[in-house]
Amino acid sequence: MFISGVSGVFSKSNLKRGLKLLFFALIITIITFFMGSDYFISFGILHFLGTSILLYAVTQKYMDRIPYIVGAIVCFGLFIILKVTPELYYISGSTKSFLKFALGIYHYGFISTDYYPMIPWIFVFFSGSFFGKYLISKKEKECLLRENSKSLSFIGKNTIAIYLVHQPIVYGIMFVLYNCVRNNLCGI
Secondary structure, three states: OHHHHHHHHHOOOHHHHHHHHHHHHHHHHHHHHHHOOOOOOOEOHHHHHHHHHHHHHHHHHHHOOOOHHHHHHHHHHHHHHHHHOHHHOOOOOOOOOHHHHHHOOOOOOOOOOOEOOHHHHHHHHHHHHHHHHHHHHOOHHHHHOHHHOHHHHHHHHOHHHHHHHHHHHHHHHHHHHHHHHHOOOOOO
């Protein structure tokens, strides 16, 4: 989340990046819906990152007016406060609303295998964006240029592909191990 916030400062098209992530998030939601409630992902990390990137794209010109040290401290402080005291924003009830769910206000009995609500995690993302502003202001960005880190650049350009490929591999390994242990085939 923090690194994605940093990347937003260096991106030429946060709108495109955010929409692309939300597209893949929707695909994952559809696939996991058909896998059953034990695997369902309704607002996971890709949903969060796509939404955060779009929110940053819309607010970037206003956020650029905030001094990076002030923004980073305020965002980090808000994250800590909201993370350790969820009762400040948690509202119990039976109303099911996707917007409330995405914000972190959910009903009893909700299930999501991967859940990163906007509150409090958006403040980690925004802390990263303020840190990215710091890197630019201190001319530290030379160490982040492609020609200085070809392997990091490759990973950065292919992050979504790496993420999407690793998911079925991990699920496959876990499925095999689970069935091996369950059927006592592993000699354990």
